[in-house]
Amino acid sequence: xxxxxxxxxxxxxxxxxxxxxxxxxxxxxxxxxxxxxxxxxxxxxxxxxxxxxxxxxxxxxxxxxxxxxxxxxxxxxxxxxxxxxxxxxxxxxxxxxxxxxxxxxxxxxxxxxxxxxxxxxxxxxxxxxxxxxxxxxxxxxxxxxxxxxxxxxxxxxxxxxxxxxxxxxxxxxxxxxxxxxxxxxxxxxxxxxxxxxxxxxxxxxxxxxxxxxxxxxxxxxxxxxxxxxxxx
Amino acid sequence: xxxxxxxxxxxxxxxxxxxxxxxxxxxxxxxxxxxxxxxxxxxxxxxxxxxxxxxxxxxxxxxxxxxxxxxxxxxxxxxxxxxxxxxxxxxxxxxxxxxxxxxxxxxxxxxxxxxxxxxxxxxxxxxxxxxxxxxxxxxxxxxxxxxxxxxxxxxxxxxxxxxxxxxxxxxxxxxxxxxxxxxxxxxxxxxxxxxxxxxxxxxxxxxxxxxxxxxxxxxxxxxxxxxxxxxx
DNA sequence: TCGACAATAAATGTATCCAAAATAAAAAAA
DNA sequence: TTTTTTTATTTTGGATACATTTATTGTCGA
Numbered sequence: 001x002x003x004x005x006x007x008x009x010x011x012x013x014x015x016x017x018x019x020x021x022x023x024x025x026x027x028x029x030x031x032x033x034x035x036x037x038x039x040x041x042x043x044x045x046x047x048x049x050x051x052x053x054x055x056x057x058x059x060x061x062x063x064x065x066x067x068x069x070x071x072x073x074x075x076x077x078x079x080x081x082x083x084x085x086x087x088x089x090x091x092x093x094x095x096x097x098x099x100x101x102x103x104x105x106x107x108x109x110x111x112x113x114x115x116x117x118x119x120x121x122x123x124x125x126x127x128x129x130x131x132x133x134x135x136x137x138x139x140x141x142x143x144x145x146x147x148x149x150x151x152x153x154x155x156x157x158x159x160x161x162x163x164x165x166x167x168x169x170x171x172x173x174x175x176x177x178x179x180x181x182x183x184x185x186x187x188x189x190x191x192x193x194x195x196x197x198x199x200x201x202x203x204x205x206x207x208x209x210x211x212x213x214x215x216x217x218x219x220x221x222x223x224x225x226x227x228x229x230x231x232x
Numbered sequence: 233x234x235x236x237x238x239x240x241x242x243x244x245x246x247x248x249x250x251x252x253x254x255x256x257x258x259x260x261x262x263x264x265x266x267x268x269x270x271x272x273x274x275x276x277x278x279x280x281x282x283x284x285x286x287x288x289x290x291x292x293x294x295x296x297x298x299x300x301x302x303x304x305x306x307x308x309x310x311x312x313x314x315x316x317x318x319x320x321x322x323x324x325x326x327x328x329x330x331x332x333x334x335x336x337x338x339x340x341x342x343x344x345x346x347x348x349x350x351x352x353x354x355x356x357x358x359x360x361x362x363x364x365x366x367x368x369x370x371x372x373x374x375x376x377x378x379x380x381x382x383x384x385x386x387x388x389x390x391x392x393x394x395x396x397x398x399x400x401x402x403x404x405x406x407x408x409x410x411x412x413x414x415x416x417x418x419x420x421x422x423x424x425x426x427x428x429x430x431x432x433x434x435x436x437x438x439x440x441x442x443x444x445x446x447x448x449x450x451x452x453x454x455x456x457x458x459x460x461x462x463x464x
Numbered sequence: 465t466c467g468a469c470a471a472t473a474a475a476t477g478t479a480t481c482c483a484a485a486a487t488a489a490a491a492a493a494a
Numbered sequence: 495t496t497t498t499t500t501t502a503t504t505t506t507g508g509a510t511a512c513a514t515t516t517a518t519t520g521t522c523g524a
Contacts, residue, residue: 007508008296008507009284009507009508010296030475032474032475032512033473034476035477042508042509043508043509043510044476044508044509044510045277045507045509045510046507046508046509047474048281048477049507050280050287051281052281052284052288052462056284056285056288056289057288058387064240064476064515065475065476066475066476066515066516066517067475067479068474076303076381076523077383077384080381080382080383081384082373083323083382084320084323084331084384084385084388087319087320087323090319091315091316091319099305099418122284143470149308149312150312150315150316151309151312152309152312152313152316152388152391152392153312155290155315156316156384156388156391159384159388160384161321164504172471173369194500196475198480216413239478240477241477241478264504264506265505265506266503266504266505266506273479274479275476275479276478276479276480276506277477277479278477278478278479280506280507281477284486296485296505296506296507297484297485297486297505298485298486298487298505298506299506301507316498346481422469
């Protein structure tokens with residue numbers, strides 16, 4: 001369970017981050033420094049630095065003289081994270097539409113849409129298609145964030161993105177209808193960007209993220225069945 | 233130049249943060265660990281932890297094997313920070329209007345407005361009124377952020393708030409007309425919240441912050457001789 | 465049996481030491 | 495003189511040792 005020999009604090013943080021998001025460290029679990037240092041074969045100093053980074057990224061909580069623990073996110077916090085994401089990704093989208101995107105970037109986004117189309121055209125989501133679709137989805141959103149020209153958006157959205165991942169790992173986006181609807185959003189969003197319609201692109205992305213949040217909340221809470229209204 | 237004897241890494245980070253925002257460490261300046269440890273009379277270990285925290289908060293930049301340096305913010309980044317702030321504070325404002333605020337909170341906000349009214353009623357901003365007005369302004373915005381019920385908003389906005397402060401020119405809002413207009417915004421914002429008009433509260437706060445950003449950008453991009461360092 | 469207090473164990477916080485990398489400086493070659 | 499190479503110094507990164515705080519547990523007393 002040791003990591004590669006060239007270990008810097010950032011590497012350790014990334015390593016632990018993966019394992020936390022994978023659910024290997026349960027929410028609320030204490031992150032003992034000596035235990036981790038023995039587990040990874042590294043001294044406590046870089047471990048501490050990595051834990052501090054993760055705490056500042058919001059994945060761990062820290063109490064003085066009591067150490068770090070995996071942060072637990074309430075349902076309300078997950079909802080709050082999606083609310084913020086919706087606004088920030090909408091802003092990124094609007095910025096992209098406003099100042100326009102380079103042809104190469106647009107081509108890459110269109111390629112994302114085409115891949116999603118191919119996967120969804122089967123009418124059913126094969127298990128082996130899940131990872132490619134997720135990667136495509138990440139690239140689509142990340143591209144808009146980075147190409148918005150506003151560096152804060154990406155940083156904050158990534159922090160928000162961790163929240164549901166760290167809370168519970170019992171959700172899979174396997175519902176074909178939900179994904180198809182979400183992917184249709186992508187089409188309309190990119191179209192609005194190409195048309196340089198910032199207002200529309202912004203509104204579409206906001207609802208797109210809010211819809212994802214709604215679906216996730218429904219999966220996590222299990223009972224909320226109230227419909228999610230979408231504006232055209 | 234030493235700090236209090238009970239020094240934890242968080243204390244050191246706060247201490248350095250103050251001094252960075254006060255302009256004591258110029259943007260781009262390297263933060264030498266041994267130098268800081270001698271300056272503060274503390275060993276390097278907690279210094280390193282504090283620097284890591286500040287870097288994660290976005291006040292410092294870190295390069296492996298080259299250490300930390302005070303981050304420099306371009307004009308575009310300052311503008312970007314205001315753009316994000318505008319959306320996030322608008323969201324906070326809308327949330328407050330949507331779910332309503334407790335009477336005690338509303339009373340506190342009204343007290344803020346009253347204080348601003350008293351200060352502005354003089355027709356001219358006295359130097360001794362600047363600090364109280366600024367404190368009032370901070371309390372007004374912070375209250376809405378914390379009472380929005382969305383913890384991410386406060387965290388992110390505070391990070392954005394550091395950006396213009398960390399630029400090497402910090403300005404005071406000395407123009408009576410600008411402050412009067414800004415304070416009038418406060419009135420209209422609170423009124424919208426009291427009326428539970430979330431849409432309007434959101435739009436007002438968005439424009440309010442954007443206006444502040446616009447004014448600041450004008451000051452920063454114009455002849456920098458007009459600016460005044462923040463007084464201690 | 466239950467609670468309070470004390471002693472032990474464990475974990476965190478800090479300081480110091482050593483190694484590796486980077487920067488600066490000095491010497492050698494063109 | 496300029497460039498390159500080598501050496502020395504500085505600075506950061508990691509490991510270990512010590513101090514302080516917290517948690518656990520065991521004992522005593524009511």
